[in-house]
Every structure is written in structure tokens, then in C-alpha cells.
Amino acid sequence: xGVVSWMVETTDNFLxxxxxxxxxxxxxxxxxIVALGSTLAxxxxxxxxxxxxxxxxxxxxxxxxxxLILISMFSLNWLQFNAVASAxxxxxxxxxxxxVTSLGGxxxxxxxxxxAFDDLIEAFGNYLNAAGDNMxxxxxxxxxxxxxxxxxxxxxxxxLILIFAKIMISFMIGIAPIMIALSLFDISKDYFxxxxxATVSYALYPLVIAGVFSTVIGMGRSLxxxxxxxxxASNIGALVPFFMMMFLASGMIIATxxxxxxxxxxxxxxxxxxxxxxxxxxxxxxxxxxxxxxxRFGTRTNAELAGAxxxxxxxxxxxxxxxxxxxxxxxxx
Numbered sequence: 001x002g003v004v005s006w007m008v009e010t011t012d013n014f015l016x017x018x019x020x021x022x023x024x025x026x027x028x029x030x031x032x033i034v035a036l037g038s039t040l041a042x043x044x045x046x047x048x049x050x051x052x053x054x055x056x057x058x059x060x061x062x063x064x065x066x067x068l069i070l071i072s073m074f075s076l077n078w079l080q081f082n083a084v085a086s087a088x089x090x091x092x093x094x095x096x097x098x099x100v101t102s103l104g105g106x107x108x109x110x111x112x113x114x115x116a117f118d119d120l121i122e123a124f125g126n127y128l129n130a131a132g133d134n135m136x137x138x139x140x141x142x143x144x145x146x147x148x149x150x151x152x153x154x155x156x157x158x159x160l161i162l163i164f165a166k167i168m169i170s171f172m173i174g175i176a177p178i179m180i181a182l183s184l185f186d187i188s189k190d191y192f193x194x195x196x197x198a199t200v201s202y203a204l205y206p207l208v209i210a211g212v213f214s215t216v217i218g219m220g221r222s223l224x225x226x227x228x229x230x231x232x233a234s235n236i237g238a239l240v241p242f243f244m245m246m247f248l249a250s251g252m253i254i255a256t257x258x259x260x261x262x263x264x265x266x267x268x269x270x271x272x273x274x275x276x277x278x279x280x281x282x283x284x285x286x287x288x289x290x291x292x293x294x295x296r297f298g299t300r301t302n303a304e305l306a307g308a309x310x311x312x313x314x315x316x317x318x319x320x321x322x323x324x325x326x327x328x329x330x331x332x333x
Contacts, residue, residue, distance in 0.1 A: 003118070004117045004118050004121070004155050004159045005118050007114070007162070008159065015166055015167070018174070020078055020082070022170075022173070022174030023081070026174060026175060026176075026177045027177040030178060033181070034177075034181045034184075037181065037184050037185070041068070041184060042068070068184075071183065071184055075180035081173075081176060085173060088203060089169070113162060113209065114162060116217045117155065118155075120217055120221065121151050124147070124151055124224075124242070127224065127242065128151075128242070150243070150250070153250060154246060154249055154253070158253055161205075161256050162209065164205075165205030165209070169202050169205075172202060175195070180192060200264065201260060201261070205260055209256060212255070216248075216252050216253065219248070220245060220249065287308065291308070
């Protein structure tokens with residue numbers, strides 16, 4: 001079993017029935033509070049109708065009664081709530097499956113993408129090992145270490161994105177009784193609106209993952225076919241497309257939360273991690289003008305410093321590997 005598949009399967013086993021159990025426990029705890037709040041709200045409506053503190057027509061009263069019925073149905077009844085939630089989530093999963101099929105894939109869901117990424121990482125690793133065997137031992141060791149690090153980063157990012165959506169959707173479903181009950185009063189209904197917006201946004205993750213990951217996997221498989229026999233890779237230059245693909249895959253995986261936020265319009269939702277950190281990291285890594293200006297004044301953020309440090313370390317490692325390869329050639333001749 002690959003590491004990405006292990007991460008996804010472990011999360012699935014942990015989250016099995018977790019949402020339903022949490023929903024039931026929360027509903028049991030707040031059932032009395034919801035009943036008390038509904039009773040007070042009904043009493044307040046009758047008092048208002050008697051003394052006319054605030055004008056209320058029949059349409060408003062009918063909508064309020066309907067809202068009470070809906071709150072009672074969905075905040076305390078798992079079957080009713082799960083029917084609606086499953087319809088939305090399953091519909092998006094089917095749409096994601098159709099997208100994968102249109103892009104040439106053969107499956108959908110977190111398990112499929114986890115297995116596909118494990119296969120891709122294994123193929124990349126085998127190619128890197130075979131190519132390293134044709135180089136000088138020092139150059140091969142350095143290339144192997146750098147490649148193993150990048151493959152580990154890709155696997156970790158992939159697993160993080162796949163399990164993050166599952167964890168957040170389970171959490172949102174678990175606290176649903178509280179958030180639905182908060183829609184009872186005008187002063188607290190904004191919390192319900194934010195919860196609903198965030199839940200729909202997290203439900204979009206499988207759809208975006210299907211598009212992004214299918215593209216990454218397809219490009220990776222195509223690259224493996226283009227690279228050809230690894231025995232022909234006798235120098236570092238032959239591995240440049242390989243490393244470019246790994247950086248591209250990492251960037252596309254990191255961009256998944258930003259794509260979800262763009263589609264949903266919910267830019268305040270949590271992401272794995274917050275995009276401000278990766279944005280500053282990218283500025284330091286690319287060495288933008290603003291980042292260089294802040295470096296002169298010593299006002300770079302920690303993320304920018306990390307990006308600049310990795311860029312500098314990568315440049316030094318590449319230069320060292322090139323010098324080692326050139327020295328090995330001179331010694332061989």
C-alpha cells in the first residue's frame with residue numbers, strides 16, 4: 001500500500017459514522033435548548049400579535065411557522081438532514097466522476113486518486129533510481145536525495161488535500177444541529193449562513209480535486225512516456241523535465257484551495273493551509289521585486305524567508321551537483 005492510500009484509508013476508517021455519531025450527540029445535547037428557544041419564540045409572536053409592538057402580516061407568520069418546522073426536522077433528525085446532505089454531496093461526486101471520465105481517467109473519489117498518485121510516485125521513484133545508477137556515485141546520491149524529498153512533498157500535499165475535505169465536511173455535519181438552531185433568531189442567523197456557505201464550499205473540493213488531480217496524473221503519465229529509457233539519462237540536464245513536472249504538480253495541488261475559494265466566492269474559509277502563507281512563500285521563492293525590497297530593509301515575513309532560503313539552497317545544491325558531475329567526467333577522462 002502506498003503512503004497516500006494509507007493516509008486516505010486511515011482517515012476514512014476514522015471518519016466512518018463519525019459525522020452521524022457527532023450529529024446525534026450534539027442534537028441530544030441541544031434538543032432541550034432548541035425546544036425552549038422555539039417555545040419562547042412562539043410566545044413572543046403571540047405577545048406581539050396581541051400588543052402589536054411590531055407589525056406582522058400573515059405571510060411573515062406563515063414563514064416563521066415554516067421555519068420552526070424546518071428547524072425541528074433538520075436540526076434534531078439525522079435521517080432528514082442526511083437525505084439532503086447526501087443528495088448534494090453525492091451529486092457533486094457524480095459530477096466529479098464525469099469530469100474524470102472526460103479527461104481520460106477511469107475512476108473518481110479520494111481512493112482512486114490516492115492509488116493513482118501512489119502509482120505515479122512509484123514510477124517517478126523507479127525512474128529516478130535507474131537514472132541515478134548511470135551517474136557518478138556522488139551525483140546519483142544527491143539526485144536521489146533531492147528527488148526523494150520532492151516526491152515526499154508531493155505525496156504529503158496530495159494526502160493533505162484529499163483528507164482535508166473529508167475532515168471538514170464531517171466536522172460541518174457534526175455541528176449542523178447547533179448551526180441550524182441558530183437560524184431561529186435574527187441576531188444569530190448569520191452564523192447559520194456562514195456555516196451553510198462553508199459547508200457548500202467544502203463540498204466543492206471533490207469537484208475541484210477531480211479536475212486538478214486528473215490533469216496532474218495525466219501529465220505525469222505522459223511525461224513518463226516522453227522521458228523514455230532512464231539508462232539514457234547520464235547527466236543532470238536530462239532530468240530537468242522530471243524535476244519541472246514535480247514542481248508543477250506541487251504547485252497545482254497547492255492551488256486547489258484557492259480554486260475552491262474562487263468558485264465558491266468564500267474567501268474567508270479555512271484552507272490547508274491559509275493561502276497568505278504560500279503566497280508569501282512563493283514571493284520569496286521567485287524573488288519578486290517587492291520581496292527583494294523588503295529584504296533590503298529586513299522586513300521579510302517568515303514565509304518569504306523560507307521561500308528565499310529554499311531557492312538559495314536549491315541553487316547551491318544544483319551548482320554543487322553540476323560541479324561534482326563535471327569533476328567526475330574529468331577524472332574519468
